[in-house]
Amino acid sequence: MLAVESLSVTYGGLTALYEISLAVGSGQFVSIVGPNGAGKTTLFKAISGTLRPSGGSIHFEDRDLLAVAPSERAHLGIAHVPEGRQVFASMTVMENLEMGAYSQTGRRDWGRNLERIFALFPILAERRDQAAGTLSGGEQQMLAIGRGIASSPRLLMLDEPSMGLAPMVADLIFERIVELHRDGLAILLVEQRVAEAVQSCDFGYVLETGRVVLEGTHQALLADDRIRSFYLGM
Amino acid sequence: MTSFGTFIEIFLQALIAGVLIGAIYGLMCVGLGIIFGVMRVINFAQGEFLMLGMYFTFYLVVGFNMLWFLGPIVGPYTGALLAGPALFAVAYVLHRFLISRVTGISVAGTEGEGHYVQLILTLGVALVLQNGGLILFGSTPQSVRTPLSARAWEIPLLYDANASLFLNKARAVAGVVSVVVAAALYWLINRSRLGKTLRAAADNASAAIYMGIDVDRAYRIAFGIGIGITAIAGGLVATYNPFQPYIGLDFVIIMYAGVVLGGMGSILGAFWGGMTIGLVQQLSTLVLPTQLQNAAIFVVFLLIVMVRPQGLFGRATERV
């Protein structure tokens, strides 16, 4: 579904990503973990179009993504839940969700998607007329995910959804993501917390200083002690 | 009549004048407010587009007399309203080929450098429009006279048979039309899909892109609407005030004072800011000589900028 091949990203003369290759199959749950500064968010931004890669290719369902403008990528069926939530703070919860449904498919499936979002995150229904900036971190994350689902995507990409959240809230978020996957949505999850990201995935990659240093099924990754040395240096 | 009664009469007269003028100032500030709120662009040329709105109305109604069928009263106000779409088109094209080179998502979020470039570029545009206007339209002051321009409603004050307030009809109608247009715009921004799209692009441009919104186009539309609204305000001013190509300068500081007072980024705030400036200007005639009226506005402007830059309604954490 999503194929990244030999992707490199440099900016300001620094190499942030060096020849990364990974793939997300249809309906798969793929996780990308790694320590701070490994290039996870850079990878996310390259796929979403915010950053221009200096080499390599990205294909989504056989379409060359690099030829598609960033604001067009949402209309192809890829939804982004960016780092730090990035909700529209001055707009209400409902308006945020409406913006999520900006694409044609989103508008077509609006009623159905809204029901689903409220079923997954009942608190959003409660707070539907509240300004998004006044929500708690966890609620904002739920809103960001809801916004992503509202476009009826085939692939949902999440960048560090647990950042800044209390462990219990983060666990809830992860549970919902797993639920979404079970309902048939392909997931690409970028995370710093290893186990939460890896334990439910079909396949995982470990990034360190811009390269893929480890990859495998979730059982293989969880058993591998080398991950600790990637994070902590030895 | 007692001197207190006279004072009340003068005071109320200034108050009414302030409200009416304030409504029109409010409308022009809303135009600037949209541009700044959505795009974070400082448009030095806003006063010039006001001026172009005046001349558009003039040529449409008086010069080429194209609205003769609407009569001498409805014609000019319709002309003023038509200035909106006309200048929207001009602004859209201007943005597409010129302004967008120094704005857009690449700039909205960087500090310092980007803003100065916008300021300087729009200054250049202002100079060209101002002096281009002088070349095209000549320096003789023009006006769009209506039968209402010289007439006023008289409202008797109850406490004294000799005291009354005079409402210049042209100004009153212009004020009411301003409020209606501002309300319509408010509805557009808050309820319509287009309005929400613009607000989303203003709130968080990168997130808007993730939603599939073409932010560059949103900026262009916002710029067009902002200019169009200010042009309508210009057309309305034209119905009671004479004008010449340099008139934009007189209003630039009013617009900026209003937008800053209301809080850059808040459209409602911009309207109230403009209204306040109108009141300050008219009420200051009670204590200051007329030439210093505008100086009073500067003082207010400088005070706000120093003491409370986010204005009355703006967010404290503006990414300016």
Place this chain on the structure above:
Amino acid sequence: MQVRRKLIAPLLVIAIVAIAWISLGMVVTNSYYQLMLTLVPIWAVMGLSWNLLSGYTGLISFGHAAFFGLGAYTVTIALVKFDITPWLGIPLGMIVGAVAGIVIGYPTFRLRGVYFALAMLAYPMALLYVFVWLGYQEVPLPMKREEPALYMQFSDYRVYIALAVGLLVVSLLISLAVERSRFGMSLTAIKQNEPAAEAAGIDTLAWKMRAIMLSGAVAAAAGGLYAVVLLVVTPDSVFGVLTSAQALTIALFGGIGILWGPLIGAAILIPLSETLQAHLGDVIPGIQGVVYGIAIILVVLLAPEGVFWRVRDQFQRRWATRAVQATPLAPHIVTAAPAPATPRKPILAVSGISKSFGGLRAVTNVSFEIGDGEIVGIIGPNGAGKTTLFNLLNGFLQADSGKVVFAGHELIGLKPNRICRLGVGRTFQVARAFPRLSVLNNVVVGAYATTTNDADAFAAASAALAQVGLFGRADAIAGQLTNKELRLMELARALAGRPRLLLMDEPLAGLASQEIEDMLAVIRSLAARGMTIVIIEHTMRAMVRLSERFVVLDHGAILAVGQPSEVINNGGVIEAYLGKKWAAIRARS
């Protein structure tokens, strides 16, 4: 020998321009051209004054007409009301201009970005209305029949040309003096990165105030002479928007931040617009404004920094080799006493500092000590508050509570440049250089805080370059350096201030592995000479080898402190980095 570009070349150019101009003035008889020859230097001076503030500091002023007008009216009112000759009136006007600079600068410099520009726009407009109200609609300067020369009135127009050129030469010399001294260098540092300049010990507010004072004085002089030449002053002609716009355009068009810019700008734009005005002014009134408007638009789109830089950048290579070769001083590396063995005296003691932003607690009750000569790494997961901590130590943020004591001084409440002078240096994540200047000139800015004269400053800069191994690149143009070299240059700039404690913010980010090794070697050599180093870093592999101790932050609070081998085996630290579940799963297996 000093490392400074020689002054001979620019002084020669100034002399040639002056002589050529005056010679031209001697032969021209047409009164219109004589006026032009007078106006070009006056507007060039106005452009130079704009440059003095806005060109060098980057704070774009749209209100220089305020100073120009004040100068013009001082001369006019002094003559009309008090019979004071312009020979005194112009210097008086300069004082008024300087004072106006202080009055305007002090409150306005607190404003950032667009608010600064708008406020500057408001001042001349307010003055315009005030002067109209005062009744000075149009004030002609009275003709003095007896002793006209005493009142700066000459029948021979060529004297005015000479006066204008004289003022131009003075302004050019002032600009040159500013540019080639630490005044100009400090302003350039402020323009390029104000926080970094503060952290390097430059008192940014003081320099900005000096700049606006000087700028105001020079603009007022231009205004005063303008009044004398034109013999009539109206509020609109001196306080109007076009005046401010002209000052800005002339400097911007010709070249921003360099003394030749306004000269080029005035020489091109004034004749162009005046000629068009003269020939077409009847048919196309306002042609002047259109010319300036188009000039601005073209410059912004095609040559954002002005004609001078555009042309020079094309010939950069040729110019670089022809630039005066400066032999850097052989550095006298002061070998400090080797770091004492354990136990080390604490040089920095942080106790209980906290900082909240609104409801968000960024740093909570953090306490730790750094020993003299230690290398300590501040680590922690993303968003742990590490950079906030540095900003608190450095003075960019004020802590809500707690104490920070450095070598006996309490740091809380001090401005960053003061903290730098006490001996705390800082490098930043994003290294921004002065791309057109040499490496040595980039680094010398860091030495201003701790030296009083330029000789010492350049010596300290050379020594700093030697410490990081860039001594051989001292003359290279900074825009051509590699990333690693840029980082080292940034480090040298911090070292030029001879700090005792160095705060480094992610010095290794994005470097390749060999480059990381080079940086580590440099850092170790600094520590070997007794410097205390505190580093924020994410590249753990390098940090475990470099640091003697780790301070681990998570969610703004201290999680662990200790030697690297202990800390990374600490359960809490593992949880923070890898997540609770991972630690649990590993524990089970």
